[in-house]
Amino acid sequence: MTTVALDAMGGDNAPNAIVQGALMAARDATLEIALIGRVGELRPLLPRMPSNIHLVDAPDAVGMAESPTASMRQKPRSSIMVGLELVREREASAFISFGNTGAVMAASIRQLGRISGVSRPAIGALFRNARGSISLMLDVGASVDCRPNFLVEFATMGKAYFECVLHHRNPGIALLNIGEEPNKGDRFSKEAHALLQRDEPNFVGNVEGNGIFTGAADIIVCDGFVGNAVLKSSEAVAALLSERLGSVVRSKPHYVLGGLLLKGAFEELKREMDHRSVGGAPLFGVDGTVLIGHGGADAESVNSGLQLARRVGDSELVETIRAALAGSASAQRVERRVESSLDDTPSPAPFPSARSD
Amino acid sequence: MTTVALDAMGGDNAPNAIVQGALMAARDATLEIALIGRVGELRPLLPRMPSNIHLVDAPDAVGMAESPTASMRQKPRSSIMVGLELVREREASAFISFGNTGAVMAASIRQLGRISGVSRPAIGALFRNARGSISLMLDVGASVDCRPNFLVEFATMGKAYFECVLHHRNPGIALLNIGEEPNKGDRFSKEAHALLQRDEPNFVGNVEGNGIFTGAADIIVCDGFVGNAVLKSSEAVAALLSERLGSVVRSKPHYVLGGLLLKGAFEELKREMDHRSVGGAPLFGVDGTVLIGHGGADAESVNSGLQLARRVGDSELVETIRAALAGSASAQRVERRVESSLDDTPSPAPFPSARSD
Secondary structure, three states, rough: EEEEEEEOOOOOOOOHHHHHHHOOOOOOOOOOEEEEHHEEEEEEEOOOOOOOOEEEEEEEOOOOOOOOOHHHHHOOOEHHHHHHHHHHOOOEEEEEEOOOHHHHHHHHHHHHHOOOOOOOOEEEEEOOOOOOOOOEOOOOOOOOOOOOOHHHHHHHHHHHHHHOOOOOOOOOOOOOOOOOOOOOOOOHOOOOOHHHHOOOOEEEEEHHHHOOOOOOEEEEEHHHHHHHHHHHHHHHHHHHHHHHHHHHHOOOHHHHHHHHHHHHHHHHHHEEEEEEEEOOEOOOOEEOOOOOOOOOHHHHHHHHHHHHHHHHHHHHHHHHHHHHHHOHHHHHHHHHHHHHHOOOOOOOOOOOOOOOO | OOEEEEEEOOOOOOOOHHHHHHHOOOOOOOOOEEEOOOOHHHHHOOOOOOOEEEEEEOOOOOOOOOOHHHHHHHHEEHHHHHHHHHOOOOOOEEEEEEEHHHHHHHHHHHHHOOOOOHHHHHHEEEEEEOOOOOOEEEEEOOOOOOOOHHHHHHHHHHHHHHOOOOOOOOOOOEEOOOOOOOOOOOOHHHHHHHHHHOOOOOOEEEEEEOOOOOOOEEEEOOHHHHHHHHHHHHHHHHHHHHHHHHHHHOOHHHHHHHHHHHHHHHHHHHHOOHHHHOEEEEEEOOOEHHHEEEOOOHHHHHHHHHHHHHHHOOOOHHHHHHHHHOHHHHHHHHHHHHHHHHOOOOOOOOOOOOOOO
16 A cells, blocks of 8 residues: 655645545545645545545645745745655655645655665656657756756666656757757856766767657756756747647637537546656656645646656655766866866855755 | 848749748838849739839859859849848848848858958847747857857847847847856856956846746857757747648637637737747848848738848948948957966857858
C-alpha cells in the first residue's frame, strides 16, 4: 500500500478542488491518501469519508504569493511542512502540492535535504510532445544562475526519471540553445554543450525553442530562468489561441453552428494540451519524492497528480539518482577547477540553504 | 519617393516569393523597390517589369545555414552586402531581407556600423498582443551574454520605435523575468531591474513569460538568448496547436462539417497570428534601417515587410536613437564601474566586430 501526502490547502481552488480530487483518486482502494490541512475546514467537505483518506491536521496554510522563507519561519506547521515531514519519516512515499512553488521547494530542501552529489534542485516539466510521447524539460524555475555542470546533473536526473518511472532506458537528451550547431549560444551554453558532449552518452546536441515540443529529444536541459520563461510563455500562447478561437467562433452565426459540431474536437484538444494529462512536475534533487502541481488544478488534475505521485514514489527514482551521482561531489571539485580555467565567472553561492529566498 | 532595398535571394521561398511580394508592393507607385540579386535569375520571374522596380545585380547569394562571417569573407558581393551598401550610400532608406539572420546582422554591422552610444544591436520582435495593440520584444537573438545596462539601451531604442514609427509617445516598458516582484530572478535580472528602475521613466516592472502576449507592457526587454528561446517556442506552440486542431477536425465526419463551416474563422485566426500581419523585425542599433523578415515568408508577407520597411525607413528612428543615447558612451564607462562593484562577472568582449561570429 502506497501513501501519498496531499497538501489540501495549496492552489487557486483549494481546499475544494483538492478534496474532490482526493475523493476521485480514493476510488482506487490500493492508494492511501494523507490529506493535510486545517481539519476543521476539511471535514465539512467530506460528508462521506473513504477509509483510505486520512486527515492530518496542519494549522497553517501558505498563500500563493507568500515569501517561501518567511512562510517557513512564520508557519512551521503549514500543510506543506507537515506533508514533507511525512515523507521524511517514511510515513508517505510522496508529497504533492498544488500551492506556492517556491514555498514547496524551500520547505523540501529544509525537510528532506538534497541527494548527495546534487548541486542544485530542478523542477521538471513533463508534457506530451508532437510525437505523442512524454518529454521532460528541466529546470523550469528551481535554480537560476546555474553553472554549466549543473545541466549535466539535470541530464542525469532526467535520465533516472525515464528509466525508473517511464521504463524508457535510453532517452535522448538535448540542450536548449539558440542554434543547432555546437558553437552556437551564449558562453554558458557553449560550456554546457562541451560538458554534456564529454560526460553524457545520451546527449544528442542542441535544440532551439521550436524543437522543444517536437519530440526530437526526450529530455531538454536548461537553466531555470530560461526554462521558466519558455514554459510560461508557451502555456500563455496556447491559452490565448484557444480564447481567440472561442471568440472568433462566436462572432458569426454559421461559425457558432460549426463550433457546436466541433465541440467534442475542441474538448479533445483541450484535454490533450492540459496539465491534467500529466498531473505535476517532479522536484528533482531532494532526498524524497515531491511533486508540484499547477495552481489552477481542478479535481481531475488533482486526481492525475495523485496517480503520478504514487507512481514516482513507488519507483526507485531517488535511489537511482543517488547512485548515479555518487562520488560526483568529489568529481565536482575537479570539475570546478577545470571550468574555472575555461571561464572566470565567479562561483555562485553554494546550494541554497533553506534560509535563502 | 522612398526606395526600399529588397534582398531577392534570401528566404526559404526565394527568389520566387520575394519577387511576387515585390510585385504586390509595387502596385503602390509611390514606393520604389531596389530588387537585389542575380539579375539572370530574377528577370525571367518578371515578364512585365513595373517602372518602380529596379533590378540591382549581386552575383552571390548567402544560404540560410551559412556562417555569417564566412559569408562576408567569401561573398563580398552577396545580395545582402549590396543591399546594405545602398542604405549606406543613401540610395535606399531601408533594407529588408528574409534570409540568413546572422548574416544580415553581421553584414549590417560591417556596412553601416553601430549608432554611437549603442553597446550591442538588438532584434525586435513585433507582434499583436491580446489587447490588439502592437508589442515589441527585444532582444530576440542578436546579442547574448548581455550586461544589465544593455537592457536599458534596448528600452531606449524600443521607445524610439514607438515614438517615431507608431506615434505612441509613452509606451510602458517591462523586464522579462521569472517573478513579478523586483527581487525576483537571476543576478542579471535583479541588476537590470535596478538600472531600469533608476534610468527608465517608462519602466513598469517585471513581466513573466505569460505576461509577454497580454499587452501588459508595450515593450519587453530581455537578453537575446532568453528572447530567442521564448519567441521560437511560442511560435512552435501556435503552429503545433493549429496542426493538431486540423487533424482532430479531420478525424470524424461531423467534425469535418464543422471545420468547413469554420474555415473562415480559422483563416481569420491564422492571419491574426501570422507574421504577415507585422512583416519583419527591425534590427536596432545599427546606423541605418534594416529589417529581417521570417525565412518562411510568402509573397503577402514580403509585401507587408516592404510596407513596414518603408515606414521605418521614412521615420526618424535612427536619429532619435542617436540623440537619446548621445553621450551615453561616456556614461557607460561610469556605469561599468558602478556595476562592477555590484557584480564581478567579467566584461564581455566589446561590441562584436564584423569578424567575430
